[in-house]
Amino acid sequence: MGQGLDQNLQTYLDQQRVVTVATVGADGLPHAASFLYRREGADLYVLIDPASSTAVNLGAVGPVAGTIDDVSDPSAWRSLHLRGAAELVADPAESARIAAALATAATASGHQPQPGWQLYRIVADRLNLLEGGAARGAAPVSREAAELDALRSRLEERQAAPGEEIVRQGQPADRFYVIVAGECEVVREGGGGRQVLARLGPGQFFGETGLLAGVPRTANVVAVGPVRLLTLSRAGFRSALGDTARSAETLAQLIYEGARG
Numbered sequence: 001m002g003q004g005l006d007q008n009l010q011t012y013l014d015q016q017r018v019v020t021v022a023t024v025g026a027d028g029l030p031h032a033a034s035f036l037y038r039r040e041g042a043d044l045y046v047l048i049d050p051a052s053s054t055a056v057n058l059g060a061v062g063p064v065a066g067t068i069d070d071v072s073d074p075s076a077w078r079s080l081h082l083r084g085a086a087e088l089v090a091d092p093a094e095s096a097r098i099a100a101a102l103a104t105a106a107t108a109s110g111h112q113p114q115p116g117w118q119l120y121r122i123v124a125d126r127l128n129l130l131e132g133g134a135a136r137g138a139a140p141v142s143r144e145a146a147e148l149d150a151l152r153s154r155l156e157e158r159q160a161a162p163g164e165e166i167v168r169q170g171q172p173a174d175r176f177y178v179i180v181a182g183e184c185e186v187v188r189e190g191g192g193g194r195q196v197l198a199r200l201g202p203g204q205f206f207g208e209t210g211l212l213a214g215v216p217r218t219a220n221v222v223a224v225g226p227v228r229l230l231t232l233s234r235a236g237f238r239s240a241l242g243d244t245a246r247s248a249e250t251l252a253q254l255i256y257e258g259a260r261g
Contacts, residue, residue: 023057087235173210182227205252
């Protein structure tokens with residue numbers, strides 16, 4: 001979502017308050033539940049009971065589908081359909097800020113979330129607004145310009161100082177990185193000592209192996225000098241790859257060229 005999102009869709013999202021989220025359990029059975037949401041920039045945020053079927057099905061990150069319905073006028077009903085991924089928000093400051101805003105909205109509606117509920121970010125890669133059964137707007141992912149607009153809203157910038165470890169071997173994989181400026185070394189620690197596997201520069205990327213294979217980081221990545229990076233969360237990375245059939249390499253190229261443009 002974000003800059004590439006049709007204005008019709010943005011307006012609709014801001015007018016509504018409840019999203020029905022569908023997930024699939026380990027038994028293959030679907031499950032749906034409704035949540036108050038908050039839109040911030042490109043994403044939707046919801047508070048979910050960690051003991052609920054929705055949270056169990058999602059884990060830390062998982063695919064979702066959903067609807068946001070407007071039945072205020074039955075003769076002219078509207079429904080927004082979305083597809084993408086939802087991920088647990090790991091940043092405590094972000095989680096506290098948005099959870100507080102959601103709790104305030106929930107109190108006004110009479111549906112107060114309970115202590116211990118967890119904040120999830122929904123990253124949509126496909127949106128369709130149906131009005132009277134016909135699609136009126138969509139967030140296309142097939143055109144490069146629209147993809148770049150959607151990516152810009154999901155990207156986060158990071159600066160690294162010389163010698164700083166950007167990722168550490170053995171840690172969980174949580175982000176995809178594209179180098180915009182500077183250089184990094186890929187280093188593996190083992191019984192044979194410290195081994196430099198590669199040196200990466202602008203336009204090159206790292207972090208995709210752990211995200212795609214679901215394994216911990218296989219090496220350290222260390223800034224050689226000052227480094228500027230653009231990063232995607234795990235859910236953002238999966239969504240960006242999903243509908244476009246892009247490889248990590250072509251996705252990194254799109255991000256790098258967008259940063260230069």
